[in-house]
Amino acid sequence: MARIIVVGGSLGGLFAANLLHRDGHEVTLLEKSKAPLDGRGAGIVTHPPLLEALARAGAGADQALGVQVTQRVVLAQSGAVEALLDLPQILTSWGRLHQILVALLPAARYRLGFEVTGLTSSTSAVTVHCANGASLEADLLIASDGLRSSIRAHCAPEVEPCYAGYVAWRGVCDEAVLSTHTLASLFGYFGFCLPPGEQMLGYPVAGAANCVEPGERRYNFVWYRPAQEGPELRGLLTDDEGRLHAAGIPPNKVTQQNIEIMRTEARTLLAPQFVEILEKTAQPFLQPICDLSSERIAFGRIALMGDAAFVARPHVGMGVTKAAEDALTLAQCVTEHGANQEALLDYETRRLKVGQRVVERARQLGAYMQAQGRSHPDGVAVERDARQVLMDTAVDFRRPGSARQAAPGPA
Numbered sequence: 173m174a175r176i177i178v179v180g181g182s183l184g185g186l187f188a189a190n191l192l193h194r195d196g197h198e199v200t201l202l203e204k205s206k207a208p209l210d211g212r213g214a215g216i217v218t219h220p221p222l223l224e225a226l227a228r229a230g231a232g233a234d235q236a237l238g239v240q241v242t243q244r245v246v247l248a249q250s251g252a253v254e255a256l257l258d259l260p261q262i263l264t265s266w267g268r269l270h271q272i273l274v275a276l277l278p279a280a281r282y283r284l285g286f287e288v289t290g291l292t293s294s295t296s297a298v299t300v301h302c303a304n305g306a307s308l309e310a311d312l313l314i315a316s317d318g319l320r321s322s323i324r325a326h327c328a329p330e331v332e333p334c335y336a337g338y339v340a341w342r343g344v345c346d347e348a349v350l351s352t353h354t355l356a357s358l359f360g361y362f363g364f365c366l367p368p369g370e371q372m373l374g375y376p377v378a379g380a381a382n383c384v385e386p387g388e389r390r391y392n393f394v395w396y397r398p399a400q401e402g403p404e405l406r407g408l409l410t411d412d413e414g415r416l417h418a419a420g421i422p423p424n425k426v427t428q429q430n431i432e433i434m435r436t437e438a439r440t441l442l443a444p445q446f447v448e449i450l451e452k453t454a455q456p457f458l459q460p461i462c463d464l465s466s467e468r469i470a471f472g473r474i475a476l477m478g479d480a481a482f483v484a485r486p487h488v489g490m491g492v493t494k495a496a497e498d499a500l501t502l503a504q505c506v507t508e509h510g511a512n513q514e515a516l517l518d519y520e521t522r523r524l525k526v527g528q529r530v531v532e533r534a535r536q537l538g539a540y541m542q543a544q545g546r547s548h549p550d551g552v553a554v555e556r557d558a559r560q561v562l563m564d565t566a567v568d569f570r571r572p573g574s575a576r577q578a579a580p581g582p583a
């Protein structure tokens with residue numbers, strides 16, 4: 173039995189901690205937040221490897237994950253159906269996955285209020301130092317501390333997030349407040365609207381207390397919009413007190429003025445069904461979209477995983493699935509080699525290229541989606557193929573044929 177510290181109590185860290193705990197190791201998961209993380213986050217698209225990791229972590233097959241849809245739809249700006257595609261998918265939420273994974277880990281193994289601020293490592297052990305004065309030693313340190321990982325900053329300070337040139341407006345809207353027309357148009361589908369150079373997508377997710385009954389669900393949306401680095405982006409990331417949140421603005425700090433501008437522009441760009449959702453979402457928020465790609469993810473007895481290792485733009489919808497796969501591979505390598513440097517080197521060999529490929533694929537999809545529909549220098553607008561967007565977005569592109577099911581023409 174090895175002593176293993178996992179840093180970061182979000183989904184990636186919880187997958188790793190649960191799998192290693194089930195393999196009999198003494199796992200300690202350190203999360204900097206003092207309060208439980210429940211209620212954070214929005215919708216998550218699931219893929220088969222995510223379901224496999226949940227089962228390996230001990231989740232019963234009877235656990236309701238979320239809402240199942242069977243088709244994807246593109247709505248034109250008029251609100252009419254532009255394209256349809258059969259593609260069954262379970263749409264869950266960050267909160268639901270977090271609830272399941274927290275319940276599987278013994279409470280004593282999950283320590284809130286432990287922010288890792290420093291570390292020392294030798295060939296035989298790693299010691300982490302926390303803001304609350306605690307120091308803990310382990311055989312392995314697994315860093316799942318996200319896009320701004322402080323462990324990565326220690327091991328590979330040259331690797332930094334790179335802004336992609338656009339933001340995602342996000343939010344969830346209660347089903348109960350929506351008109352019957354919007355419910356009928358959107359709730360049975362993974363929905364899209366494709367204004368030139370932009371992309372709106374959304375899907376139904378569970379409502380309060382993870383209820384999936386009609387009337388109780390919510391609609392999760394993501395609207396990708398260009399925002400130039402400099403004054404435009406800074407304006408979006410600045411709160412009412414004039415404070416700039418360069419690394420990401422908390423949802424409740426997004427200014428009402430920016431929300432109103434976004435809603436006004438929606439009226440001229442989006443299908444009325446999506447406009448209604450934006451108008452009835454109490455607190456829309458925004459996130460800058462970034463890429464992050466690593467050249468190494470094993471450093472002696474320290475490994476990076478999840479968003480600390482690679483962040484792919486959300487068009488592939490793979491963030492949580494990739495974190496779950498990282499955790500599965502880590503646990504496998506520790507089983508095969510023991511809790512040592514060889515295990516982490518093997519983990520790096522198995523996961524580095526996968527992470528790089530996912531980031532690259534997401535970049536291509538982002539570039540395609542953002543560029544299409546814009547005017548070319550010769551003045552010719554490029555038409556975007558709506559059905560291609562339906563087939564490419566948020567599918568596990570590594571499984572041949574998985575997304576390319578029968579694609580009926582426009583209805």
Ligand SMILES: Cc1cc2nc3c(=O)[nH]c(=O)nc-3n(C[C@H](O)[C@H](O)[C@H](O)COP(=O)(O)OP(=O)(O)OC[C@H]3O[C@@H](n4cnc5c(N)ncnc54)[C@H](O)[C@@H]3O)c2cc1C
Pocket residue numbers: 179180181182183184185202203204205209215216217286287288289316317318319321322340342394459477478479480486489490491492493494495566
């Ligand atoms: C717009 C958008 C849409 C997305 N849609 C999807 C989707 O449909 N499907 C999908 O799979 N993924 C999606 N993702 C990505 C997904 O949210 C992440 O990839 C996933 O949650 C894995 O993250 P993680 O656990 O590695 O890190 P994070 O979720 O970033 O968690 C890091 C944790 O570490 C903690 N922490 C940080 N520093 C320290 C420290 N020093 N000490 C202790 N704790 C620390 C933080 O408090 C946090 O809890 C989306 C992302 C965005 C931005």
